[in-house]
Amino acid sequence: MKKFFFHLSCGIALQLTAQNNFDQAEIRQQIYAEETKEILFTLASDEMKGRDTKSGGYYKAADFVAAYFKRNNIQAFYPAYRDSLVTDSLVTYNIVGSIGKYIPGKKTLLIGAHLDHIGVKGTEGDTIFNGANDNATGSTAVMQIAAFLAQHQWEQNILVALFADEEKGLKGAYHLAKRLKEEKVNLAYMVNFEMLGITLTTGTNQVYMTGFKLSNMEKEMNKVSPDFVRFLPQAKELNLFKRSDNYAFYEAFNVPAQTLSTFDFQNYDFYHKAGDEGEKMEVDNMNQIIRTAAYTLAEMLRKDTVIEMYPPTKE
Helix, strand or coil: CCCCCCCCCCCCCCCCECCCCCCHHHHHHHCCHHHHHHHHHHHCCHHHHHHCCCCCHHHHHHHHHHHHHHHCCCEECCHHHEEEEEECCEEEEEEEEEECCCCCCCCEEEEEEECCCCCECCCCCCCECCCHHHHHHHHHHHHHHHHHHCCECCCCEEEEEEECCHHHCCHHHHHHHHHHHHCCCCEEEEEEECCCCCCCCCCCCCEEECCCCCECHHHHHHHHCCCCEECCHHHHHCCHHHCCCHHHHHHHHCCCEEEEECCCCCCCCCCCCCCCCHHHCCHHHHHHHHHHHHHHHHHHHHCCCCCCECCCCCC
């Protein structure tokens, strides 16, 4: 198992603009593979001890994210970015930031991913479950997308969250969803990122969406970036919509809250195994997905696209 030591690179130079005249060339310059790899390999390093609270590694990862947010002009939504909760008698916290000044009552988008993994297991061999694909990749995506969006001014509130204790039953997401609901946050929709490190079987620069037929989110995303979001039959068969952090916000707010992923149960053999390490990730494709997601979300925000629920189905 290789080690990857902390290297806190200088944040992207930020310049808030009155108008969002970005394009894909700009995104290529600002979301680049070298930084994608650096963040990913840091979060999936042995020093993070599998990003679990019991091992202590989760706190190191959370500090790394908070420092990145601060450098990239992402404001703390709660003091020190921390939304605290207790799981199994241990205090932990979601990391929650705001892009621009949060204005109560204004339409809000939440972008999130779970930061935690399953820690250290066993006493022989490779005992650190680094969780590169699950979910250092999704966390990396949220961080880089947030840093890009923070360079522009938006009419909507944008919150970004890295969740604790997803592996223990979506505990962090449920805690934050309840809190935001009590604080009367006007959540319009939520986009969650999960396991993006291996190319989807259908092709490069593609993701699938859980809860595909529950809203018009897929349709609107594909209007901006054609063929980016695909339907995965296994996602419905395995009820993945209810198995990631998006579901907590769907339940609390009854708004579109869906997950983008590339792990299709055929393309990667190391789910919840010690072998889930950074060296196995396909960083170039992952970086392209992050760029496409950033551009897609930015265009949806610029146009103030309405994301709405479809009538209930069996999904």
